[in-house]
Amino acid sequence: MKQLRVEADHPYSVHIGAGAFELLADSYRSLLDKADRIVVIADERVAELHLPYLLEFLADWDIRVLTVPAGESAKSVETYMACHSFLLSENCSRDSLLLAFGGGATGDVAGFVASTFMRGIPFIQLPTTILAHDSAVGGKTAINHELGKNMIGTFYQPKAVLYDSKLLGTLPPGEVRSGMAEVIKHAFISNEEWLEELLAIRDFNKMTDEDLNRHLEKGIAVKAAIVEEDEFEGGVRKYLNFGHTLAHALEGHLGYGKVTHGEAVVLGMAYALLLSDHDKLDRFIQWSSANGYPLYLLREIQFADLLPYMKKDKKSSRGALNFVLLERTGMPFVEQVQEQRANAAYEKLVLQIGDVI
Ligand SMILES: NC(=O)c1ccc[n+]([C@@H]2O[C@H](COP(=O)([O-])OP(=O)(O)OC[C@H]3O[C@@H](n4cnc5c(N)ncnc54)[C@H](O)[C@@H]3O)[C@@H](O)[C@H]2O)c1
Ligand SMILES: [Zn+2]
Incomplete structure (x- = not known):
């Protein structure tokens, strides 16, 4: 233990x-x-x-x-x-x-x-x-x-x-996917080597208990370190929201319960990776697709449907859109993104996903 x-x-x-x-x-x-x-x-x-x-x-x-x-x-x-x-x-x-x-x-x-x-x-x-x-x-x-x-x-x-x-x-498969989304989020904001290991998983059912426990330990360590530094969310705790601005909008638009939280977060992370110009976007899309995350939803939902929710997001101030992006793996930062750029990025992601699924 x-x-x-x-x-x-x-x-x-x-x-x-x-x-x-x-x-x-x-x-x-x-x-x-x-x-x-x-x-x-x-x-x-x-x-x-x-x-x-x-x-x-x-x-x-x-x-x-x-x-x-x-x-x-x-x-x-x-x-x-x-x-x-x-x-x-x-x-x-x-x-x-x-x-x-x-x-x-x-x-x-x-x-x-x-x-x-x-x-x-x-x-x-x-x-x-x-x-x-x-x-x-x-x-x-x-x-x-x-x-x-x-x-x-x-x-x-x-x-x-x-x-x-x-x-x-x-746990039912949807809940496994939901939890593993937050695990890989913790890897994205902290540790390249661990991220690589997670990105190699093509079927969560094949993880051994030891593997899963190790990923949980690592995830908890990342969360705990951030909480210790910023218990009341004045600063670095915001980085835990990587992928969450779009995820919350998706959850709001679809109605809670249509997708699990983590499934929405995976879509949000794909979007944040595109905005970050991160070199792992393709692999992340493949990983998401292999593990059954509902990427197709992005093709069905218009950016305009999500925008009002993103504007209301706790992290957004005065109508501007704020996203947690990655300088590179392990280096998150908050960036204000103009509506037009956010929209263009969404369209680009939809195209990129179309090539995979
Ligand atoms: N406090 C925080 O810092 C924080 C952080 C992230 C998320 N959250 C909150 O966590 C909630 C989501 O939590 P969750 O994803 O654990 O889901 P959940 O608690 O909603 O549970 C999801 C489903 O799994 C079932 N379930 C739970 N354990 C099971 C098991 N061992 N076997 C079979 N079924 C089981 C539950 O009955 C439920 O139907 C959200 O409300 C979110 O806001 C809080
Ligand atoms: Zn979350």
């Missing part, structure tokens, strides 16, 4: 590997013993598949479990309130402990609940998706407002992240 330390405002460890939950009754025993109540907030689907497995490691304690809707629909005011109601009805106090069991969506809502219940109680992240290597580290919590995604939330670090890779085997 691997351990990484995140030196945030409140430092904590991330443990990655098969059997990471064993640490609940080991290194984290005193944290659990100290709690007057222990509540698991679990994604419904994850609970169906894996709750008995988790509870085996928690046999020494009296555990209450609340399931929340699977995936993104959990990030609602209703679920947020339902969590608080549950905690109150279970007589939880400031000495209670929350365990967030699920993907990024569950982690985001459960983290937000932990940060606000009685002004904040401790919580542990138990991520169950590949994408959550990203979301479980860094302390951003959120729910969605009908006017925008992640509009209500806090910065609040967990006490620990236990990433038990045994659970990743049940």
